[in-house]
Amino acid sequence: MSASPLVTRTLTAEEIPAFIGTVFRAFLEDPAPESVAAEIELLEPNRTHGAFDGDELVGGATMLSKHMTLPGAGPHPVAAISCVGVAPDHRRRGAMSRLMRAQLHSQHGSGDAFAALYASEGDIYGRFGYGLAGHRAFFAVPRGAEFQSTVDVSDGRVREVDKETALPLMHHLHSKVAPARTGWLARTKASWQVYLAENEAELRAEDLTKWRYAIHPEGYAIYQVKRNWQSRKPGHEVHAKEILGTTPQAYAALWRYLLDIDLTTTVRADAAVDDPIIHMLKDATDNSRQVSDGLWVRIIDIDRALPLRAYSAPLDVVLAVEDDFCPWNAGTWRLVAEADGPATVTRTDAEADLALGARELGAVFLGGTTVGELVSAQRIRELTPGSAQAASRAFAGDHQPHCPEVF
Template sequence: MTLTLRTLTADELAPFQRVVNSAFLLDSAEDRLERWRGLFEPERHRGVFDGDELIGGGGIQTRDITLPGAGPHPVAAVTGVAVLPGHRRRGVLTRVMRAQLHGLHEEGREAIAALWASEAAIYPRFGYGLAAEFTRLEIPRGARFHPGASVGEDRVREVPREEAMPFARAVYEDVRPGRTGWLSRTDAAWDHQFADAEHDRDGLTAYRFALHPEGYAVYRVKPDWQERGPRNELHLREIAARTDEAYAALYRYLLDLDMVGELKSYTAADDPVVHLLEDSRLALRGRSDSLWVRVVDVDRALAQRRYGSDVDVVLEVADGFCPWNAGRWRFAVKDGVATVQRVDDAPDVVLDVQALGAAYLGGTKLTTLARAQRVSEVTEGALKALSHAFSGDREPHCPEVF
């Protein structure tokens, strides 16, 4: 039977969620469906149908993302991309991706799209590049800070959820504009990220909330009582602070909690806590991919962020999936601000749109991509200058899966 693609309606959230649950091998839960309702933008979700049966689809959340040096800008936060088992290898995913990206271009909406990939081999073929990573961090209880580290005089206290959440939201909004990769959050997004039903806990306790006058930390505990005493695991969900001293104070509080054996978290690749420690080897670290970025419109996207140094080069961009991006572009930066114009001049650097997306947030270096044979230098010195301009002051990080 011929497959058809169309925009979903508000009444089709339940069948769409069933597709997602089936594809990701999840059990259905009524409260999860209601939680999704606040995030579901039917006009931004496309479904593929085999006859009357919804067999796949994907959606977009309307969010802002903090860009290097430029604060929050719109991003198409791609979510819920799924195809029913038994209907794969039929071009369903390709149709959804093409509808999303071509629609964004035609409507002139977000200049970039971003997603978390369930499998890293899927999305590069649609032009997404690995733009950010996170660190799996493990630190033993009681790990000491270096002698010069200050945690100030303000106390950290634990409070109930209803008291903590308004304060956490205020801190997050204060901090977000300066944190590359952080997303805006609606009320529904906050509820979703900190959902605390039994099936959300994965065997851990309910969320606990630690507040400092200038920051907050949210965590769960995995009970582990051994013969020699408790070795509970503290799973840090999110930490944010307006000042470095408050950040240190929150970590100090968590690392000093009684009956804890180890703190575990998924954090920014350049989380300064590693350098707060007197013995940095106590912090075991492993890295993995987080955000994948797709440049929808080269000229609009590159002009939105700010850059670390002046540069003037011609880029030759390959983009088979979104052909309007293909060609040569003069990319000139003066005092951090870029202008991007289509030209016929000879190229200085040759790359594809996947490499451009990977470098976009400043975390993946173009010089690294060149060593991986994904970027080619034509004019000597152009690549180094371009890579330096793209590099950010801090690693991009997205503290939530969407």
């Protein structure tokens, strides 16, 4: 007997707890009650889709209404894709494709210009038009590592305080820095709550402390300690969740504080690939840096998304775009941009300069992946000599895109 066809639709508020349970089950996790409660508060039922086998919810995906900083243009609305999963016993039946198609068409109808996500597996989302737009760097710096003599750690004192004391300052400083850092998200009260949530069972299993808060007049660090009591001396590690400074001096002061914590051996931090810590160190090899995929971006509507960001150089280029999942994007488009000025995107019958797919367009949107890279990788075809170099220069940003929080 053949399986019944799956049906995809948006969920009601009453169905959200079942949705969360299904997604956690898809990721082979047992959610703690506090994690479920935090997710329920964060999710928007009308932007959450479920896949049903009859009356049974077997998969789902949600879109969080966020604001992401774009190159040179500050924060703009983004559909932050999260909680995408299909129950283990209902895979390979097309549920994921149905969910992605429902999301994209919903986004097109609601006015979302672009979407972003973190991928649990890198080969999943390319077929739905998501491109690798930024990377994450994982730094490991040994305790006591020296800084260059030119590094100023300021006169501001770093103090450890409790969460309630730290939160007002963190809210204030994050709201100052985030609008200038490509890929960063604006944080609401609810998203701060999820960002700082703690699972007691996981902490015990990993022998981790709760979050600790170190504040500076112009910055803060959120970290925890992974305990490792050894026979001769402690080998604890500092795991930094976020280190933020509104000035280079404050940033250096917070790193210096973490690097000088007694009983520890290493500071580990997740940051942008162009984080200044490498160049702050007296010995640039005095760290271990591993790089993995970060943000994946999907352009929902080309003519609305591309003008949102600023461009670093003038550009007049015609793009031939293939997009099977969002057919309204397919065709030939002319992008005209001024350096740090307005940009326009219009349909055209002109000969194309570059030929690419939706996946490649998403990859270059934040400036973390260049057009030239994708030409060399044979992912973009340069039809007019010189057009790839011009587009690479224009799409470049001041910072490598990075999002400190996984959503």
